[in-house]
Amino acid sequence: MKLLLCADVRLGAVCTENLGVELSHKWQAARTEKLSDLVDKAAQNNASYIALYGQIFGQERVSESVIDDLFGVVKEDRHIQVLVFLTADEYNRITYRNDIPENLHLVCIQTEDSYLDENIALRINKGATEMQLADNHPILITKEENLFKISGFGEEQTIPSFEPIGFEDAADTFFGYAVLDWEQDALGGFEIKESQKYAYKSIELKILPEDGQKEILRKINSAVSGIDIDTLLRITIIGRSAFGLMLNGDALENQLQKKIFFAEVYDNTIMDIDEEAFENDISLRSEFVRLALQDDSLSESERNRIISCGWNVLNGREVSAE
Numbered sequence: 001m002k003l004l005l006c007a008d009v010r011l012g013a014v015c016t017e018n019l020g021v022e023l024s025h026k027w028q029a030a031r032t033e034k035l036s037d038l039v040d041k042a043a044q045n046n047a048s049y050i051a052l053y054g055q056i057f058g059q060e061r062v063s064e065s066v067i068d069d070l071f072g073v074v075k076e077d078r079h080i081q082v083l084v085f086l087t088a089d090e091y092n093r094i095t096y097r098n099d100i101p102e103n104l105h106l107v108c109i110q111t112e113d114s115y116l117d118e119n120i121a122l123r124i125n126k127g128a129t130e131m132q133l134a135d136n137h138p139i140l141i142t143k144e145e146n147l148f149k150i151s152g153f154g155e156e157q158t159i160p161s162f163e164p165i166g167f168e169d170a171a172d173t174f175f176g177y178a179v180l181d182w183e184q185d186a187l188g189g190f191e192i193k194e195s196q197k198y199a200y201k202s203i204e205l206k207i208l209p210e211d212g213q214k215e216i217l218r219k220i221n222s223a224v225s226g227i228d229i230d231t232l233l234r235i236t237i238i239g240r241s242a243f244g245l246m247l248n249g250d251a252l253e254n255q256l257q258k259k260i261f262f263a264e265v266y267d268n269t270i271m272d273i274d275e276e277a278f279e280n281d282i283s284l285r286s287e288f289v290r291l292a293l294q295d296d297s298l299s300e301s302e303r304n305r306i307i308s309c310g311w312n313v314l315n316g317r318e319v320s321a322e
Contacts, residue, residue, distance in 0.1 A: 003182055005159050031058070
């Protein structure tokens, strides 16, 4: 018998805190597609069971559509039994439904719980999962910090997470799933397999004071020209920006969404300001710039945006509301 395991599926939108409705739906659909791919992987590996540990949902408030997606994926192959290990909040959020698939088994890890069928016996005790096949020695799955460890056969192993949840998380951690080969009278191998459809890439883009909006956009388009569409991308703009230039990160992100699955743009530039030119100027515009420069409570990006907006307004120029 083979058992496919992975941790922290986090269905729903979890990549960023401020996703709009359209992007949230896009992210949710992508996660659901990856879960569906995981069920296919289980079938390809002749796995009889899938065990999902950790956070099954990425959002604190779980929508009915996310639960519907989970149920729909589980129903794709009714021969595969899906064991989902939930926190008490998640467990209560799902179990009221009367359309739970027959091959979906929900287990609460924060209470004493159990599951039994013709192949395996499973017991939960104080968050630890003990799983046994026939008369074999049981395997034990426990959580250590943010990792799920499986022991009971040879060397202790870590159950891989389903996918990174952000750019820092993706830097040096392994993601995918694992297949446990469980014979009737012995535990076989534990094979970890990588399965990451969406790549995570971070780019640092340097601009110069003489660069205008069009040149900055050209540099961004050039930087992403060779990046695959199935990528979660972070662009950090550095360098010195022209005085009065206001980089519109939202507008840049919206343009990139047409070429890249998901994009974040961060403006870490320093505005090219000749402070001496404003020292003896008694105009309202210069006073505004001096006050902004002296405000230590502002971050560099906040100061740039305030000066850009104020300067353009005081000079009678139109300022974008985005």
